[in-house]
Amino acid sequence: MLPVKLDSYKPLREVVFDTLREAIINGVLRPGERLMELQLAEELGVSRTPIREAIRKLELEGFVVMVPRKGAYVAGISLKNIADVFEVRAALEALAAGLAAERITDEELEGLERIIVRKKKSIEEGDVAGFVQCDMEFHDAFYKASRNERLVQILGNLQDEIHRFRSVSLAYPGRMQDALEEHRKIVEAVAERDVARAQKLAWEHIENAENSLLEAVRGKAAAAGEEGEGLGK
Template sequence: MPSSKTAMKTAEAAAPKQAKGAHAGAHSLDKIASKYHSRMRTVDATSDSLSEGVVVPALREAIIEGVLAPGSRLSEVQVAKQLNVSRTPMREAFAQLEREGLVTVLPRVGAYVRAVTLRDVEEIYTVRAALECLAVQLALERITTLGTAQLDDVIEAMRVSVDAGDPVGYVEALDRFYTIVMTIADNRTLQDSHAGLIGPVRRLRRIAMARGGRMQASFSQSVKIRDAIVNRSSNVQELMREQLAGACRAALDVLNDASE
């Protein structure tokens, strides 16, 4: 993460441009929030549950879907109003989103949607390759009948999304695929380290999956990884490296196209 002074200059430069975009997306943010409020109606809406049940997932979705663009300033007052919550759960929500790599919180300045650079993508996928190759190797060693069933269920969900041409549903299912692999690997330190890497590239991955052929290529490779884990094949790490190499290229293409 850049120094506070450098990050402040970057955020301040982006803020005037993005403030307008954040205001224009207010109705969309309201709509996203209403969906999560509906799910919370049967839950005791304490500050903690509002943060976890409404604020964090609503802002996460808004960032990934581009409703809140990179560089957007997240005013506690404005965002709380748009999400129809008090300011109480906002600070914890921003802290959680910062841990996920989606938000940057600058002391005495505020919270901003994190912008992702070409270097960020290259570094993230380099570390992901190390962690996820370890994860699939551990999963191969620890796979159970239950784990196989979970992988089969998520692969079917991915297949349905591919057939429907639904990149949003596909990315959600792909996230579940990685979560299941991490669960089967059964290493909490690995899981915690991996969780903070996915956030920054989620929006890029969402855009990339809408492009011709990327979703099908990702799915085909995921099926190979599933088969290698279940059948305890020695090439499982190589397959994961191939998957991540393709994902990295796709994310870099999205950033390069955006800069043109």
Template structure:
């Protein structure tokens, strides 16, 4: 069953770009799942457009590596690879450490209160069994306050440019319910280190936070690949 996503009409963008942005967001946010087939007719009917902008969008998504073409099957959402995960998280890790360093030096009392509130909200969403997307958005809001506290517009811009790709991996991490308690603890420890302006500890904790995400998602990818391999073996 196809997820509920729609085209967000914007008079300043051509239809082909609207369709492309809609499908791209659906993939990055997990509304279109890895391995899910992209049927032109179904997507055209769902979005209320012709097949032409759907076809053009799929070609562009293939160039971005978010879609792959399978012989005799057509287009499907690309699965997350270890290489793409590592590439994105290496860049994110470096930017997050720099952001944490600067935030420790520049954060004010009002922002510390915002960060505390964001962590409390994140904890409540997790403990109330919020959806994966709700937890991801609460996690993102926590990190956004750290970015804002850097007072570095170029750094924030670079992080925002990576945000959409990060979102896909953030969702994959959050799917592992066993890690959600760890996330709360990591957030609280980072917050406390920033509060007392312990730059070295805050950066170390942030690095561990990102490293744990990579390790967990990598392990989940391996487990998924093994499960798929066993299933394919049974079918033969």
């Protein structure tokens, strides 16, 4: 990681917290990786105090686990955690899809269709990172079209955890193409103002994403010769 840039609008401890949190979300700090205060302080160009404060806050948010007599580690992606997150996500995404089918504008529909085109191009170029970015933009635009600010806020809060899963899920063989087709069908249902179909397709899309993620996680665990439930401990 690069040294943090001081932000005159934020205390140093918050800048450090945001930096470490983003590193975990984006996979720079991987599940199961030990967080060494001195090493992180040197990398970020700060003292150990804001590092220690950030780690404590990350523990409260579930991104870090403290192991007695061993220290702090990036929280693993457990099967239980996956099930909990996707159970909530499926219900909320179905709700968002139904509301979007009722409230979306023609301009927003065109925006979703443009993202679909970009996703197809990412697949053709083998650009996983580009596909992941498009995937995030698609869901953000989709949430906004629901016209429910509280729903957008709740789904936004889930996005950080979802993003930890997204790259693993989409790396599963064939998942990017399947996700593209699923998104295409959802957009068609929304464009036709078919609320029930949009909800059903959105729910199925999240279930398929969860199943791909679970297969990917189990595959990584098997490859590592682990019997544990998930990535990292």
